Amino acid sequence: MKDWPVLSGESPLDVSGLKIRGVSTREELNTLEAKNIRKVYMKYLAAKPSDTLAPFSLNWLNQLHKEMFGEVWEWAGSYRTTNLNIGCDKSQIQMQLKATIDNLAYWKTQGVDVLLQSARFHHQVVQIHPYINGNGRWSRLLGNIWLAKHGHPLTSWPESNVAGESEIRDEYLLALKSADDGDESLLIKLHARYT
Ligand SMILES: Nc1ncnc2c1ncn2[C@@H]1O[C@H](COP(=O)(O)OP(=O)(O)O)[C@@H](O)[C@H]1O
Numbered sequence: 001m002k003d004w005p006v007l008s009g010e011s012p013l014d015v016s017g018l019k020i021r022g023v024s025t026r027e028e029l030n031t032l033e034a035k036n037i038r039k040v041y042m043k044y045l046a047a048k049p050s051d052t053l054a055p056f057s058l059n060w061l062n063q064l065h066k067e068m069f070g071e072v073w074e075w076a077g078s079y080r081t082t083n084l085n086i087g088c089d090k091s092q093i094q095m096q097l098k099a100t101i102d103n104l105a106y107w108k109t110q111g112v113d114v115l116l117q118s119a120r121f122h123h124q125v126v127q128i129h130p131y132i133n134g135n136g137r138w139s140r141l142l143g144n145i146w147l148a149k150h151g152h153p154l155t156s157w158p159e160s161n162v163a164g165e166s167e168i169r170d171e172y173l174l175a176l177k178s179a180d181d182g183d184e185s186l187l188i189k190l191h192a193r194y195t
């Protein structure tokens with residue numbers, strides 16, 4: 001594979017886990033991943049997902065990542081085994097994800113607005129960064145599955161702009177960083193704009 005410039009805010013790519021040979025550009029890779037992911041969108045968002053289909057359990061979080069990326073990457077659905085410059089220590093991933101799932105249940109009992117629940121969950125799981133790659137797309141889909149489960153209109157992220165270099169991506173990353181620092185207002189505004 002050729003030199004692969006890393007965009008700001010993205011996980012560096014290690015192509016050794018690629019299941020498909022002959023991928024030489026980011027565009028080719030994006031297309032393969034998008035084809036895989038499209039089927040998963042249909043599975044979870046075509047109709048209101050049931051608790052059985054989308055239980056929001058630890059195992060299911062991995063299953064969802066595997067469904068989204070398993071045709072392309074060997075490590076899909078498995079936690080990273082290295083530390084990145086983003087995300088918690090690798091030993092903390094499962095515990096932190098569990099805490100985030102518990103937060104969902106808590107927010108529900110507290111009557112937190114569903115869109116706010118989705119925005120917070122999206123941010124918390126992407127901040128943990130459980131996987132080598134695909135964390136952004138996985139976390140945004142999770143937020144949407146949560147909305148769908150509660151009969152709420154979905155957030156239609158302009159995915160191609162959010163994934164590639166763009167003003168929207170810069171704004172999105174800024175909103176996530178400011179949520180990292182405890183101010184979730186920008187991220188909530190962004191969710192609201194696309195919902
Ligand atoms: N400072 C940050 N805080 C929280 N999340 C971040 C931060 N920077 C980037 N991210 C998230 O990480 C994602 C990139 O991670 P990556 O694993 O490459 O996902 P993907 O391959 O789906 O784009 C971004 O889309 C964004 O959601």
Ligand SMILES: [Mg+2]
Pocket residue numbers: 010011133134135
């Ligand atoms: Mg990436």
